[in-house]
Amino acid sequence: MNPTQLAPDRIRKGERTRTRILGAAADVLARKGYAAATLTEIAAVAKMQAGSLYYHFDSKDAIVEEVLRVGIDHARDAIRSALSAAGDDASGHGRLMAAVVAYVTAITIDSDFTQANIRCFEESPEDTRENLAVPLREFVNGWVRLIESGQRDGSLRNDVEARIIARMTIAAMNSVVGWWRHDGELNIDGVARMFASTMVDGLSGNA
Amino acid sequence: MNPTQLAPDRIRKGERTRTRILGAAADVLARKGYAAATLTEIAAVAKMQAGSLYYHFDSKDAIVEEVLRVGIDHARDAIRSALSAAGDDASGHGRLMAAVVAYVTAITIDSDFTQANIRCFEESPEDTRENLAVPLREFVNGWVRLIESGQRDGSLRNDVEARIIARMTIAAMNSVVGWWRHDGELNIDGVARMFASTMVDGLSGNA
DNA sequence: GTCTATAATTCGATAGAC
DNA sequence: GTCTATCGAATTATAGAC
Secondary structure, three states, X not given: OOHHHOOHHHOOHHHHHHHHHHHHHHHHHHHHOOOOOOHHHHHHHOOOOHHHHHHHOOOHHHHHHHHHHHHHHHHHHHHHHHHHHHOOOOOHHHHHHXXXXXXXXXXXXXXXXXXXXXXXXXXXXHHHHHHOHHHHHHHHHHHHHHHHHHHHOOOEXXXXXXXXXXXXXXXXXXXXXXXXXXXXXXXXXXHHHHHHHHHHHOOEOOO | OOHHHOOHHHOOHHHHHHHHHHHHHHHHHHHHOOOOOOHHHHHHHOOOOHHHHHHHOOOHHHHHXXXXXXXXXXXXXXXXXXXXXXXXXXXXXXXHHHHHHHHHHHHHHHOHHHHHHHHHOOOOOHHHHHHOHHHHHHHHHHHHHHHHHHHHOOOEOOOOOHHHHXXXXXXXXXXXXXXXXXXXXXXXXXXXXXXXHHHHHOOEOOO
């Protein structure tokens, strides 16, 4: 039997351990940031000793890089699903709203990995950031294309630069991880819709 | 003659050195972040040896805390000036636009200190963040009051929570420090106005 | 594969000469 | 007030037993 065809709960132990380490690292990185996340704490969360990590990874930065990369992938997947559900015939305005709701929901509910990316990317070493430049640029470009598409179909204003507004929008959404708490009185769907509505439709006048 | 009454260029040397250290620290903190900013580099920028810093400050965190505090003060002052120039009779909408332009301009042109605060606050030790909680909360509250005022006079929509939108707006503005370069082809006044217009009036429709 | 022990490095902080 | 020299703590990374 080919090992790659084993059922999920029968995957090689080494593979599962590696996954467990990445999950532990995402947890610690999201809560502490890059510099304050020690291998001792990551290992503790993964129920191991720090030295044992080196059987599975070459360095701390190798772990961090993979966590951040997975974080970008998760966010991209969540947005793709939402856009796919919205359909190609939706307006640029409607597709942008859907993407905002999907991303805000994803970073607050689903993924330690995406939270780790948001919190740690700027703080991480230059080599790590360079290695992630391609997927991150592609992530940003996705938002740029979304906005440009709305500008072409007339559902979004075209007197602003899509590249700048995309970065602004991403930063505004990312700020949610700084104050959102799962046990608060706000439900995330309401917050996500408030965000989407405000960023897309603005603050002017009464709704 | 009372030392406190000396002309600016005659202030005690110790006072000037302290100021030089803070300026050097703001520079390094804004460029490298909290963890990567070493006392050796801060001292080098201030043209001193690392050990000499301890004659003027008790610890690295004491330096960082003062830099971040000054950063908050600078931002507050820039916004106050702009609001004062706009006048009390301006609408909430107009005052919010003026504040956004003033803040975006300030963080891109004026102040290493404010940039250091934006980049380092979340990364800095818990004690530092606690010590700065009051001025920072007051900074956020200023934006909340600005938005609430616009909601009362009807120039801003009132179906969103001012506290949440204020945080979102601050995060969006802060993101400018991540990509703005003084030598680029964009002029900051245009970017600041694009920001203000998009955040306040939104992305919908054609302008 | 995981553990224990420790090497190697970095950095904040201190002591004492000048 | 500043310098040189060094301590001490923390942390990444390695070595070798099991």
